[in-house]
Amino acid sequence: MATVPPGIRLLVSFDRDQWYRAFTFILTFLLYTSFHLSRKPISIVKSELHKNCSSVIELATIASSSGDSGSQLPSLPSFHTDMDCSWKPFDKRNYKQLLGAMDYSFLCAYAVGMYLSGIIGERLPIRLYLTVGMLTSGLFTCLFGLGYVYNIHSLGFYIFVQVANGLVQTTGWPSLVTCIGNWFGKGRRGLIMGLWNSHTSVGNILGSLIAGYWVSSNWGLSFIVPGLIIAAMGVVCFLFLIEHPNDLKSTYARNSCQGKSFPTKSWNGINGQTEVYLQYKDSKTQSYDTELLLPRDSVCVPMQPTVVVKRESEPSAISFMGALRIPGVIEFSLCLLFAKLVSYTFLFWLPLYITKAAHLDAKKAADLSTLFDVGGIVGGILAGVISDKLGKRATTCAVMLLLAAPTLYGFSMISEFGLGPTIGMLLVCGGLVNGPYALITTAVSADLGTHKSLKGNARALSTVTAIIDGTGSVGAAVGPLLAGLLATGGWNQVFYMLMTADFLALLLLLRLVTKELCSAKAHPISAVELKEH
Secondary structure: OOOOOHHHHHHHOOOHHHHHHHHHHHHHHHHHHHHHHHHOHHHHHHHHHEOOOHHHHHHHHHHHHOOOOOOOOOOHHHHHHHOOOEOOOOOOOOHHHHHHHHHHHHHHHHHHHHHHHHHHHOOOOHHHHHHHHHHHHHHHHHHHHHHHHOOOOOHHHHHHHHHHHHHHHHHHHHHHHHHHHHHOOOOOHHHHHHHHOOHHHHHHHHHHHHHHHHOOOOOOHHHHHHHHHHHHHHHHHHHHOOOOOHHHHOOEEEEOOOOEEEEOOEEOOEOOEOOEEEEEEEOOOOOHHHHHHOOOOOOOOOEEEEEEEOOOOOOOOOOHHHHHOOOOHHHHHHHHHHHHHHHHHHHHHHHHHHHHHOOOOHHHHHHHHHHHHHHHHHHHHHHHHHHHHHOOHHHHHHHHHHHHHHHHHHHOOHHHOOHHHHHHHHHHHHHHHHHHHHHHHHHHHHHHHOOHHHOOOHHHHHHHHHHHHHHHHHHHHHHHHHHHHHHHHOHHHHHHHHHHHHHHHHHHOHHHHHHHHHOOOOOOOOOOOOOOO
16 A cells, blocks of 8 residues: 655645635735735836936937938927827826825825725625725726726826725725734734735735836736736635634534534624534544544544534624724824835835936836835844744834934935945835834734733724724825925935934834833733634
């Protein structure tokens, strides 16, 4: 009889619950990757909406002033008409303000919608809520690209699409953080969330590469393709997302002897969490997960129905003011406002800045800008690991914010560096800027959403996450808008604004940092000793 291959032995060494956790981790990772993938194209296409026509005009001027009647080059007016290098209405001198207004429209709608989304998400099935949001987001992302296909030059059209897309994209973050929080407990939360949160940078990288592929030839496809991707992932979400482990264990218990399914009777089920349900257990104390792994006709184990009582009453969803009263929510929310201001300014303006400062074309700038997100992946994971090891979330964020300020100053002189130092600065700056942002929006939000003052009410997680990320999104809306206004006076002013925001984010954490450093026991701020799911 042949031995079982080592690969198969490895696969069966994991129980069903571990496989479902891994599956949920990967699926939610891919779902939010598609969200950021669809947000990135606008930053790539900016350099195409308003091109640098100086070389074109200079060439035409030389041709017109040469007086050479035999010259094959056309005169200035006809040459500029034939080589229309900008997309109306972004062909004017105030194009930076117009492009900034588009960013502001999306992010302002996102910030306002986020506060509502968390409250709504607590009261609706996550899977359906998320599916609708992804499908509609795909629709509006494609609509922006169709502006190129149908030659639309109305600023109002693009503003409307950005506002609508900003609103529907708020369905993603609270829903997915709640889902991943349901499946993973407190143990190594910083590491797990740090790895999981790299979907932001992965989405930005993929979005940059996809949008950059078509940006010079047909920028409409830079939006249409990501729009189709997020819509397709919405369908995948509807078919496969499992909101909570109890959705599996409270639905059916299978009798392996008779091959029959016995529906489990449940009462007061909310988002997959039930108060009382029947579960079938075998007399040999075989685990439920192991039983589901076995074929129906392989092992005959008698099953006995038992009644499992989860808790006496299901807690109601927390109120907005109740969430604000959780210690640390206000400080981390305001800190994220400034941290996200810096991160999203890079998200929406970095490719254009590289184009102007390093004198690269749109595609090369898009490819180079992905290094910032590569650094962000490393920074997010590093922040999670360090905060787990030290047990100090706020201190970890503060140190990274402190190191980010001089790095931003060095990054402002990118045009004076060669390619090698520029790559290094992109990686380091991306890690220090995105590290605190990633830690606050994931591990810190999960800690606060399961604070001991909630007495086990995990239904507060979506609301707390929405408050923190919604406040951060206010900064995300203001940052790109200020960048568009300040860039008219030179890019140095933009970087001074970013360094100021970084310093303010650091100041807002000082009280929590002091509390952590003075604490006798090194526990993460607002963490609670809960059993892992």
